[in-house]
Amino acid sequence: MPSLRSARWLTAFRRLGAGLGTALPAVGLLCWLVVVFALCAVGIGFWLLSPALRSLRRLADRERARTGAGAGALSAGPVPRGRRAALADPVVGQELRWLPVHATIGSLVGLVGVLLPVYAVRDTTFPLWWRLVPDGQDPSPWWWAVQSWPDAFAVTLLGLGWAVLSLTVLPALAAVQAGIGRRLLRPPADADLSLRVAQLTATRAAALDAHAAELRRVERSLHDGAQNRLVAVTVLLGAARRSLTRDPAAADELLDRAQTAAEQALAELRAVVRGILPPVLLDRGLAGAVSGLAADCPVPCHVEVDVDPRAPAAVEATAYFVVAEALTNVARHSGARTARVVVHRRGVVLRVLVADDGRGGARVGAGSGLTGVLHRVQAHDGTLNLTSPAGGPTELEVLLPCGS
Structure with a gap:
C-alpha cells in the first residue's frame, strides 16, 4: 500500500514541522528562564518571573492543543497571581519539567525529521544541478569530493538511502515528539479540579446526547421500518381471511405477501438489534x-x-x-x-x-x-x-x- 504509506509519511512530516514550531521557541524560552532565575539571586529576576511564566504557559498550551495533551486539549488556564503561588502551582512545575525536554529532545527529533527529507531531495537530484554550481564552489554534499559523473550518481544513491530512512522513521519520530507533550503536560489528578469538572460536565452532556441520538435512531428505525411492515402484515392477513372462502387463490397470494412482509420486518428488527450491540462482537x-x-x-x-x-x-x-x-x-x-x-x-x-x-x-x-x-x-x-x-x-x- 505505497500510497497509504506516503499519506502516513506526509502526516508525520507535518506533525514534526508543527512540533518544531513549538520546540524552537522552547529553546529561546528555556535560555530566558535560566537568565531570569539567575537574576533572581540579585533580586532583579523577580520582576521578570511572572511574564516569563506566562510565556511558558502560552507555549505549553500551544503544545497541549497540538498533541491533545490533558483534558480535551484545553488551556491550563491563567498562571496564579504572585510569584510564590505561581511557583507552587503543580501545573507550572509540570511545564518547567516539560520545557527542557521539549527544547532538547523535541528540537533534535524535529530537526532530524525535517532535514531527512531535505537531504533526500537534495542528494537524489544532485546529478541534475551539480554542473550548474559556479566555479570555485564545491558542490560536494558530504564527505567526498564530487569530480565526475560516477561520483554524482553515488550521491544519488545516498539520497535514495535518505528517502528510505525518511519513510521508515518519520512516523516514529513524530510519535516520540508528540509523546513528550502527552506525558509531561497531562494535568495531575488534583492540579485543576475546575478543569476536570468542566471536562466531566462536557462528557456527561455528550453521553446524554449520544443516548438521545441512539433512542431517536432506534425509534425511527422501528417506526419507518418494522412497524410499517407489521401493519402491512396485519392488513394482508385480514384481507386473506375475508378472501379465504370466496377466492382461495387470492387468499393464497395475500398470505405469500404477508409472509414476505413479516420476513422483511424480522430482518429490519435484526438490523436494529445489531445497531444497538452488534452480535458479531460477542x-x-x-x-x-x-x-x-x-x-x-x-x-x-x-x-x-x-x-x-x-x-x-x-x-x-x-x-x-x-x-x-x-x-x-x-x-x-x-x-x-x-x-x-x-x-x-x-x-x-x-x-x-x-x-x-x-x-x-x-x-x-x-x-x-x-x-x-x-x-x-x-x-x-x-x-x-x-x-x-x-x-x-x-x-x-x-x-x-x-x-x-
Whole structure:
C-alpha cells in the first residue's frame, strides 16, 4: 500500500514541522528562564518571573492543543497571581519539567525529521544541478569530493538511502515528539479540579446526547421500518381471511405477501438489534468484527488489530461504531484508493485509527456522521483527533479509556 504509506509519511512530516514550531521557541524560552532565575539571586529576576511564566504557559498550551495533551486539549488556564503561588502551582512545575525536554529532545527529533527529507531531495537530484554550481564552489554534499559523473550518481544513491530512512522513521519520530507533550503536560489528578469538572460536565452532556441520538435512531428505525411492515402484515392477513372462502387463490397470494412482509420486518428488527450491540462482537470479538467491516468496505483496507486483553463491551461497541462510521465515510465521500484500520490496546487505552488516501476535507459537524462519533467517544471520556487537509490524506484517531 505505497500510497497509504506516503499519506502516513506526509502526516508525520507535518506533525514534526508543527512540533518544531513549538520546540524552537522552547529553546529561546528555556535560555530566558535560566537568565531570569539567575537574576533572581540579585533580586532583579523577580520582576521578570511572572511574564516569563506566562510565556511558558502560552507555549505549553500551544503544545497541549497540538498533541491533545490533558483534558480535551484545553488551556491550563491563567498562571496564579504572585510569584510564590505561581511557583507552587503543580501545573507550572509540570511545564518547567516539560520545557527542557521539549527544547532538547523535541528540537533534535524535529530537526532530524525535517532535514531527512531535505537531504533526500537534495542528494537524489544532485546529478541534475551539480554542473550548474559556479566555479570555485564545491558542490560536494558530504564527505567526498564530487569530480565526475560516477561520483554524482553515488550521491544519488545516498539520497535514495535518505528517502528510505525518511519513510521508515518519520512516523516514529513524530510519535516520540508528540509523546513528550502527552506525558509531561497531562494535568495531575488534583492540579485543576475546575478543569476536570468542566471536562466531566462536557462528557456527561455528550453521553446524554449520544443516548438521545441512539433512542431517536432506534425509534425511527422501528417506526419507518418494522412497524410499517407489521401493519402491512396485519392488513394482508385480514384481507386473506375475508378472501379465504370466496377466492382461495387470492387468499393464497395475500398470505405469500404477508409472509414476505413479516420476513422483511424480522430482518429490519435484526438490523436494529445489531445497531444497538452488534452480535458479531460477542461471537467474533472486536478483531473479527473490524475485519468484517473492512471486508465489506468497497475500498481496499489494511487491518491491524491487537486488543489483548479485551476491552469492556461498551468500549468495544463504541470502537466498532467508530470504524463502521469512518469506513462508511471513506466509501461515500473520500474517493480513496486504499484505507488503513488500526485498533490497538496499550495498557488502559484503546487506540482506533482509520486513515485513507482520499481527497480530505472531512470536518466534525459537516454532516458526515462524525458528530455522532464525537459524542460517543466523549461519553467514554475519550478523545478524537481528526487530520484531514484539503487534498488528503485523512486520519481519524480515537483514544478510549478501557479500565485496568
